[in-house]
Structure formats: structure tokens, C-alpha cells
Amino acid sequence: MRRVLTGFSIFALTVVFLGGGFSSAGEVYAAEINSKLNISGYEETSVARAEETVWYYRLQNGVTEKRLWSITRRVWLTDWMPA
Known part of the structure; x- marks a missing residue:
């Protein structure tokens, strides 16, 4: 058995x-x-997003200057310029 x-x-x-x-x-x-x-295969999708930026200000020799920082890419986008 x-x-x-x-x-x-x-x-x-x-x-x-x-x-x-x-x-x-x-x-x-x-x-x-x-x-x-819909998972039959790997599908890469990209979503377009707006870049987030912020202006930074400083007082240099009595002149107010500003510079643009990219929060998204973590890089400076501009040099210091008069505000």
C-alpha cells in the first residue's frame, strides 16, 4: 500500500x-x-515634473545679491547677481 x-x-x-x-x-x-x-512585461514610465527652485539672497558690500538653487537637481542654476 x-x-x-x-x-x-x-x-x-x-x-x-x-x-x-x-x-x-x-x-x-x-x-x-x-x-x-497590466504587468505582462516591464514598462518604464516617466512622469514629467516641474523643477523646484528657490532664490537665496545675501548682502555683499552693501549690495543685495540673489542666486537660484535647484531643489530637484541640487545644483546652483545661476551665479550671484544683483537683486
Whole structure:
């Protein structure tokens, strides 16, 4: 009896893993989920965003100067100029 159960278990696992009748229902379900979620493949999407900037001011030799800083890229966009 033990040999029969072991043989049947091995047969059932072989059928499932080698693409027998049991796995086709799983494949259909996975395809349905992929189509609903649109994850069939890797799709790179880019979102256009406005660059965030801020003006910095300083008083240099009695002259007020300003300089533009990019928060998005973390770089100065201008040199110091009179305000």
C-alpha cells in the first residue's frame, strides 16, 4: 500500500511540474491577473515634473545679491547677481 501511494504521489507531482492538466488552470488564472494588472512585461514610465527652485539672497558690500538653487537637481542654476 505504501508503494502505491508513493508511486501515485510521484506521478501526480510529475504531471503538475511538467505541465500536465493541473497547471493549465493556474496558467489561465495567472494570465488573467497579468492582464488586469497590466504587468505582462516591464514598462518604464516617466512622469514629467516641474523643477523646484528657490532664490537665496545675501548682502555683499552693501549690495543685495540673489542666486537660484535647484531643489530637484541640487545644483546652483545661476551665479550671484544683483537683486
